[in-house]
Amino acid sequence: TVLAVEDKIEYGAYVGLDVHKDTIAVAVAESGRGEPLYEGEIANNPYKVFKLVERLYKRYGGQVLLWCYEAGPCGYVLYHQLMELGEECHVVAPSKTPRKPGDRIKTDRRDALILARQLRSGDLTAVWVPDSDQEAMRDLTRTRDDFKAQEHKARQQLNAFVLRHGY
Missing domain, CATH: 3.30.420.10 (Ribonuclease H-like superfamily/Ribonuclease H)
Structure with a gap:
């Protein structure tokens, strides 16, 4: 807007x-x-x-x-x-x-x-502002996504470690 x-x-x-x-x-x-x-x-x-x-x-x-x-x-x-x-x-x-x-x-x-x-x-463009519930859900979803990415990276590092050591 x-x-x-x-x-x-x-x-x-x-x-x-x-x-x-x-x-x-x-x-x-x-x-x-x-x-x-x-x-x-x-x-x-x-x-x-x-x-x-x-x-x-x-x-x-x-x-x-x-x-x-x-x-x-x-x-x-x-x-x-x-x-x-x-x-x-x-x-x-x-x-x-x-x-x-x-x-x-x-x-x-x-x-x-x-x-x-x-x-x-009147030269500015407004962004949509979430209410408190929407903001809480957005934060929860982003936190979950961050943890899933960390889990994926840790799994890759563990697999690389195991592979380097001949297993």
């Missing part, structure tokens, strides 16, 4: 998040054409996220905010947390995020600013 402004919802601000295990870089693009502002980094924990939502909610007078971050190894915990707080959030595909050809320098600050700007302009 391309996140175009087809919904015609006017958001108070567009929040781009660059999420890592321990920190989240935050940038906010207000409605209109102004440059996004870098808000800084917060710790990646539920309390700090709640305080950020509270702070931005007050700053924008209770207007609806649109949040986004790139899909990655941190999963969908932040998505579910923001949704539980009543916020609208999209997880976007990093491979479909438009990048300028010379834009090779990646920093958390720059990534958050780019996400906020592109979210406001």
Whole structure:
């Protein structure tokens, strides 16, 4: 789904998040054409996220905010947390995020600013976010597949060992 402004919802601000295990870089693009502002980094924990939502909610007078971050190894915990707080959030595909050809320098600050700007302009592609049950089943299936691959490799190594020793 391309996140175009087809919904015609006017958001108070567009929040781009660059999420890592321990920190989240935050940038906010207000409605209109102004440059996004870098808000800084917060710790990646539920309390700090709640305080950020509270702070931005007050700053924008209770207007609806649109949040986004790139899909990655941190999963969908932040998505579910923001949704539980009543916020609208999209997880976007990093491979479909438009990048300028010379834009090779990646920093958390720059990534958050780019996400906020592109979210406001509707240039991002959202990914499907599984609910908790679907995510648990996906994790279980992937773990099983990993163990089956390890078992296969161990079996091959054992067979090679036996063959090398003449059995």
